[in-house]
Amino acid sequence: MAQKKEAIHQDTKNRIFMTAAQLFATEGYDRVSIRQICEAVGVGKPTLYYYFKDKETLLHELINYSWSISEDLIEKYIENKSDYFEQIRGIIQARKIFAEKYPFFIRFFIMLNIMSVPENIRSALIQYTTNLFTELVRFLQNGQKLGHVAEETDIFILANTMVGTLNQLLMRHFFLDDKDAMSDENLSKLYQFWKNHLFQ
Amino acid sequence: MAQKKEAIHQDTKNRIFMTAAQLFATEGYDRVSIRQICEAVGVGKPTLYYYFKDKETLLHELINYSWSISEDLIEKYIENKSDYFEQIRGIIQARKIFAEKYPFFIRFFIMLNIMSVPENIRSALIQYTTNLFTELVRFLQNGQKLGHVAEETDIFILANTMVGTLNQLLMRHFFLDDKDAMSDENLSKLYQFWKNHLFQ
Amino acid sequence: MAQKKEAIHQDTKNRIFMTAAQLFATEGYDRVSIRQICEAVGVGKPTLYYYFKDKETLLHELINYSWSISEDLIEKYIENKSDYFEQIRGIIQARKIFAEKYPFFIRFFIMLNIMSVPENIRSALIQYTTNLFTELVRFLQNGQKLGHVAEETDIFILANTMVGTLNQLLMRHFFLDDKDAMSDENLSKLYQFWKNHLFQ
Amino acid sequence: MAQKKEAIHQDTKNRIFMTAAQLFATEGYDRVSIRQICEAVGVGKPTLYYYFKDKETLLHELINYSWSISEDLIEKYIENKSDYFEQIRGIIQARKIFAEKYPFFIRFFIMLNIMSVPENIRSALIQYTTNLFTELVRFLQNGQKLGHVAEETDIFILANTMVGTLNQLLMRHFFLDDKDAMSDENLSKLYQFWKNHLFQ
DNA sequence: CATGAATGAGCTTTCATTCAT
């Protein structure tokens, strides 16, 4: 019985979670009201407040969850590989899978990078982003040692080029509705481009 | 005398304009209220509505203005140059100047690309962005004819790489408060990187 | 316990309802603000909006209610009677009772016939009024068959005479503050007048 | 020159006057804003305030003007006639002409009888209406002396019947859009009805 | 005689949030 209750509990909380993610992603955090979320889920407002302290907390939990997915993907598609170029391909692949499987979250995530969000959320985000970037830099420095990245290449610029280009394609995909931007064909061209121009 | 009046008129409208730009840029369109703008400017709400039909119109005019600045810079730093590599340097330079001279506007502009904004504003933005991207593609195709871009290089990927990297650095500058990202030194490294890796 | 809650609910909604009716009747729909209603009732504005979608809906519900009272009275004072002249007396009586028991509503109702109201409300009103008029016409046609109305009498004019006169007396009562207009004595004179001049 | 100026003056004032009458009549006093009037006329708001102290004064002047038209018609169609039944016909005729030639004013006038208007305007209206009613009563008392009205007929009820019926038809015409209500044919039936049922 | 610019007060409506049940 307790189990069933727990299950229901999880279900309702999850429905609020997912609905909020979707609404925030498509309309923007500020534009979505608690009422809107509750109506979409089909529960009363006090129910939402039972699960989440306030709107900000809901956002925060959403970010954490979104982030954990992202980390899972990174581990699966990058850290598990041993070949260097496979890992590079993994960087691209992880983004693609994220975009395909969790479109709300990635949209939502891109948004957060720029959106005006409460300060504590902002700093959490910066922390996350910085960590990820640092990992990439380390990966590239290692590539330099291994001879895959030219000695004279500026690692900071290179890292920004990779991240920036991927973000750019995601933005085309999500905000300009350019569905080719993240197509397999295009990402394969991107990989070739990187192999030709950025690595050796 | 009429001149003075006109001047005052322009002054008030301009003050509203600039204040709104600044507030929108730092807090986000939805988070800034009409009252906030008016209080910051020191006028009553009806005064704002005297100059701008509604909040949305204010945003729209802000975008148009911001865009016209951007176009002026593009003309000045890119189209006026004759040497191909000078033009490439101009692309970087124009962004830097924009970021330095009109920080609110660029912040504001980056934000708009992702923010949830009214649909008609969104489509105007897409129009703008698409046009600019098309111009860049044309510029690179020409570079291919001139032999500055390798025959086998994918122009679409290249264009996205350039735009994406610049945006990435701007985001670091504005949203991660990484003031080095747009420093002269770093942009000069970027230019070298492009010369070495993307052009020939 | 649930009963008590329900009672309170109904109470608040009802208090808003009645207060609004009264205010609309005395000051006019446009002149009465939501704030005014809420202050008079002693609740916050969101409470009003909890029960009524918007000001227009409140008006609409008020009209429906007012109308349903009117129909109840018609049934009680007219349709239940069998004698033709008793029914005529009932027409007068129903108006009087309405005016006495629900002065706000009748004031309100007269007002609506002329006031500028939102279009959908206006058409509902026209519908109501037309239906009622049609019933009266049918009643008079029947009277002609029964020989109570002269063969050569124009039914349309007769119906308008009856309705118009009653409205005129109500207007005197409510808007010129002529409290005799709807007095028993006067209405009894009206009945005699109708018997003498309009029927046979 | 002064003449021309005066002419222009009168013209602008008149345009404001007529436009306001039309707007008040169709939308209701409260629903029409000063801005709306000025935009419809094509002048600035201070211009309106130059001619009329405030919105209330504009309404007041409108009522006075409307009233003077009404009195002119009464004189022309009633007081000039010598035959009693010609005068009765004149009562009907005057209303018809008023409705045809000055539709805005009559609409406007009907409205005022019920509308919520500032107190001083309300009392002026009551004054007007009462005077007119008194004149009608006197006319009917005189008819009684002349033998056109039966000895036992209640004059007060008779007067209300006449006024009420005419108002009712006007309301049908203007508010229910029943264009037959004030047609020549129908008014001629009304005259016959009155001759048959109310007079002798 | 007319205008552009400005204002204080007020409008209807919605927000995030909380209470008792």
Next chain:
DNA sequence: CATGAATGAAAGCTCATTCAT
């Protein structure tokens, strides 16, 4: 675990009116 009912604060916007010119 969920609900109906309520709230203070604030949103965007418009009102009638006035000033200097």
